[in-house]
Amino acid sequence: MIKPLARQFFMRVSYDGSKYSGVRWNPLKKTVESTIDKFFETYVGKQRCSLRATSRTDKGVHAASNILHLRIKDPTRAINIDHLAYLLNHYLWKEEEDIRILELIETPFFRHPVELIKQREYVYRFAIFKEILVPVSKNTTVNTVRTQALPKQGLGNIFHEKSCVTLSPPFSVDKLLESAELLSGTTNIYNCTTSDGHREMERKKMGNKSYVRDIQVEVVRGHPMLLDLQPQLADKLEFWEIHFKSQSYINKQIRRMVGLMVGYAKEEYSLEFLKKVLSGQSLSHDDILTLHRPYATFSMPPQGLFLKNVELDNEMMEEASLRNPYIDLLANLSHLNFILHKNRTTCSSKPVTLKDLTQKTQAQLSEKINLNDLTLKNKGKDAKDFSLVKTDLGVVKVSIY
Structure with missing residues (x-):
């Protein structure tokens, strides 16, 4: 039996994104890739392996289950997958890093990592105050209440400041569900990314058709993580989750889509304007001012976003054990x-x-x-x-x- 001179693995990891400047390697910043890469540089050798994330997350975005692609270039090195995962977790624990290795899976050496990804699922978590929790005088404006009497939008609450975003009233759950139906299905995401996202699409020469994606959007009730320790907050906050399923995403797409949904639920945008943004046509100067006006919600903070799962193509993964x-x-x-x-x-x-x-x-x-x-x-x-x-x-x- 002929063995390839390089072995490929998928490393399933979870991490707290608030401590790292994203997942992709950056020589000037501390990222998830660079942190794990230090282990392999010490114990395997920098020139004998390469590490690359298959799903990008920005600074502050968490991952319950992301996948990194590990390629070992040394054909003579015997690899015990379970032992390697244990050593890596011990190293991360000793260095007080908020990263954990969930599993290591060997992949077919002749398959590109992108081929093996079936779809990615993200979750955005937020909590809504049911009522104003402090006395407000009649002369107090809504904007003053939002900035002074209530926690600022995006700062979180007493036990969710790194993993959940709090929103102040008014808020319509019915409109949130209505916007989820509008976004779900075949959607044009041209206006749901940044200039960096457009430059990336131009560099890949994907064309305008690539902005049309098949996306599944679902809104479900959430729950506080520490309800037993602070049960009194359950009567004052409503927790919600927005689930996204798609094969691929572009820069800040989900955070902007959630921002449009929340803005519509807070009556900052009309339904006609929301449909225009999602039509894919270029926005006018007035439309851009509408999106970026003060106190409007467009791009949501990163701490409420989680990469929930990266689903693999099981049929292709099984090719690693086939011989032909x-x-x-x-x-x-x-x-x-x-x-x-x-x-x-x-x-x-x-x-x-x-x-x-x-x-x-x-x-x-x-x-x-x-x-x-x-x-x-x-x-x-x-x-x-x-x-x-x-x-x-x-x-x-x-x-x-």
Whole structure:
């Protein structure tokens, strides 16, 4: 059996986003990736592995279950998945990090991580004050009540300041449910992202059609996490959750969609205006001023947002244990790519070509990599091809140009 020269794993993690500047690696900030990467740099070696998040979360956004892609490049290293997860959790606990490894799963080495993701589910949690909790004089304006008498929107309450957002009245749950029906289904999210999101879409050359997404939106009743310790708050607050299910998202999409729903429930936007924003057409200058006017809700704070789950494609995941001629061929090509990489000169970062290998003997190649599972047959000094063998598909010829 031919084994690939690199092994891939999915690392399911949970973390408190309030302590990290997002999940993706950033050399100038502390992120979830950079924190875990320190462990592998110490115990595995920086050049022998790579780590990359499959689902991006911004600063302050939490994850109940996110997935990071781990690639081990050392073919000789034996990996005990359970032991590695235990060591990593112990390291994170010792460093007082708010990250935990839930499980490690080996994935097919020939599959790109994006192919294995079926859909992602997010949850936004918030609480609504049922009534004004402090006496207010008749001359007090609504804006004064919101900024002085009640906790400021987004700061949370006494036991949810890092995981829930509090909203002050007025608030209509019926309008919240109505907006959820409007957003659910095929939705154009062009106006639900930032300039960074638009630049990312242009860089990927996705086109305007990619803004049309299939999204499932559901509003359900939530509950306080510490109800037993503070039961008196249950009579003063209503907890709600908005669940989002989709294959992919763009920058700040969910927080802005929740902002539109909350703004409509707080009677800051009309139904016609909400439909116009979700139509995907470019907004006028007056419409933009309406979205960004003082005391209006557009983009919600990050602390109420959780990445609940990243669902995997089980059929593709099971391919990791399958053996067939096609997979053996891919493993052979993985060997060949590794050989080309290992035999490059130290003074140049450019990989060698198959033609360069014709100048080396098999003994010279064996100095850098074990060729027990792969045979490269050089057909003469001026050979125009190599033959990759050891596959049930027969001899595979790779031409040199």
